[in-house]
Amino acid sequence: MKRKTFIQLSATLMATPLVSPFNSLASQPRLKNWAGNLTFSTGNVFYPKTVEEVQALVKKHSKIKVLGTRHCFNNIADSTDNLLSTKELNKVISISADQKTVTVEGGIKYGELAPYLHQKGYALHNLASLPHISVAGSITTATHGSGIKNGNLASAVTGLEIVIADGSIVQLSKDTDREKFNAAVVGLGALGVITKVTLQIQPTYMVRQNIFVGLPMEQLRIHFEKILSAGYSVSLFTDWQSNNINEVWIKSRVGVDSDKVLPEFYGAKAATKNVHPIIALDAKNCTEQMGVPGPWHERLPHFKMGFTPSSGKELQSEYFIPLHHALQAIHAIHRLGKQIGPHLFITEIRTIAADNLWMSPCHNQTSVTIHFTWKQQTAAVLKLLPIIEQELAPFNARPHWGKIFTIEPKTLESRYEKLAGFKKLVAEYDPNGKFRNGFLNHNIYG
Structure with a gap:
């Protein structure tokens, strides 16, 4: 992919979410990202409300990409085929006082989760500059926050549930799946649909x-x-x-x-x-x-x-x-x-x-x-x-x-010592490249 096509521009206004996820491609307006510098390459957007609906959509389509809150500035979440938005997967599932964890659906925003945790007497260790971003989207791109002793948002993850390319569910734990877990948390959208995330919590402050x-x-x-x-x-x-x-x-x-x-x-x-x-x-x-x-x-x-x-x-x-x-x-x-x-x-x-x-x-x-x-x-x-x-x-x-x-793929490869291992896990979970797109093809496989 040439640098000049690394992001896409459009002068059209932000489109509103679609009423039905099953309208034909031609009849649907295309979404833009938050800043308006990128217009997504397809209007074919699905809004599942359950994990079962996610599984059915992933099984049905040969190419699909996951959308969070569209706060990225490049085409990491773009697709020329189908988009799956997690905006309806936005619930808190459970809090474990013993484990000091909260389990949430991947599409919940930090601005929605944080007040809930505070009301229950809990907190996260860190937050990014914006609370408008989703949990799954933030961790899969290693969005961070600040603090010389504070890890990024993904460092709070202790468990993941992912719907992979064949529609099955993979569950990974920090305690029991150390290698795969460390490979999967910052997954760049390459591994599947993150449907549930478990995060470490602490007393509110x-x-x-x-x-x-x-x-x-x-x-x-x-x-x-x-x-x-x-x-x-x-x-x-x-x-x-x-x-x-x-x-x-x-x-x-x-x-x-x-x-x-x-x-x-x-x-x-x-x-x-x-x-x-x-x-x-x-x-x-x-x-x-x-x-x-x-x-x-x-x-x-x-x-x-x-x-x-x-x-x-x-x-x-x-x-x-x-x-x-x-x-x-x-x-x-x-x-x-x-x-x-x-x-x-x-x-x-x-x-x-x-x-x-x-x-x-x-x-x-x-x-x-x-x-x-x-x-x-x-x-x-x-x-x-x-x-x-x-x-x-x-x-x-x-x-x-x-x-x-605009850093070249070979240079990126030299700066990520675990990239080969990451691509091996991607091949296991998505052998036919269902979740691959232009961003991954260029930056990870280029």
């Missing part, structure tokens, strides 16, 4: 969020790990247009992290009001700041569930770099500031702990991520990405699977 503005880059260079370890979860926002980090977001666990809030943080000044990561935008869509304590699920994300997150009409790219290369990588990107600036809304820098999941960008490495929220200027962004990726190449950067990148 409170978090407060404090923002500091104007952190000197020199202070970041000298005190990098102290700054990124200053709270339970820390994010840095910059537009690369000065020698300062624009904003530092520190999310601290009440009663665990220090309760002392200083007027300065390594030269950055405490914000005097709620702010948006993109400073020019209104902060009304953002989670509460100014040190006001609140439940974990109302502070760990940057954006509230009921509002449009981030900018909306945007593109996103993100690269995972081993933590020990973080400062070199940040410096390399800072040198590109003049080229990046005209096309960028904001960059977020954060950390994620290492995990054992084979296709996770954090496999065997605690990572720093450099995340780009781009203006929807596709041609310009696709010209910039190879330049950025070349700068990050010495650090073996791994891209976020659900965002836009």
Whole structure:
């Protein structure tokens, strides 16, 4: 697949969900992803409400792909044939107080699950910037969240139920199926339909969020790990247009992290009001700041569930770099500031702990991520990405699977030591490529 066709564009408006999943291909409008930069290649979308309906659909069709909440920016979930949406598979199945786990259907959103858990006295260890994303979609793309000691969302998984290509059900447990489990959790949509997920939970907790503005880059260079370890979860926002980090977001666990809030943080000044990561935008869509304590699920994300997150009409790219290369990588990107600036809304820098999941960008490495929220200027962004990726190449950067990148398949292969084992499991579960699509053909089998 050529880079220029890596994502698809359309000027049409977002289509509404289909009333019936069995209408003919020609009669159905095509869905778009959340940001509107991708139009899916078929209007043939199915909305099963039970696992049995999933099994029947998978058995019936020779080619099919699974849709979550359509928050990916590339064609990882696209199909030219059939799409299966998990939006109706959105229930909490059970909580085990003894095992400290919750089992849910794969299509449930974190913004739906989290308040339920909090009401029951429980919490997850981490949440991503947006609560709008589904559990299955998030874990299969290794979507992450933040915290130097916090693994990504997939690291909370202890069990999976997957409908594989022949329509049968495979159940995998972290305790009893270690190798297959580690291969399957970040499955890139290649293994089948994730119908149930079991997640580790813990007692609920409170978090407060404090923002500091104007952190000197020199202070970041000298005190990098102290700054990124200053709270339970820390994010840095910059537009690369000065020698300062624009904003530092520190999310601290009440009663665990220090309760002392200083007027300065390594030269950055405490914000005097709620702010948006993109400073020019209104902060009304953002989670509460100014040190006001609140439940974990109302502070760990940057954006509230009921509002449009981030900018909306945007593109996103993100690269995972081993933590020990973080400062070199940040410096390399800072040198590109003049080229990046005209096309960028904001960059977020954060950390994620290492995990054992084979296709996770954090496999065997605690990572720093450099995340780009781009203006929807596709041609310009696709010209910039190879330049950025070349700068990050010495650090073996791994891209976020659900965002836009142009790294060649051979390079990806060299950065995932377990890729051959992953493809072996895919061949076992999907021998005829029922769940294969252009993204997998190019990036995994290219």
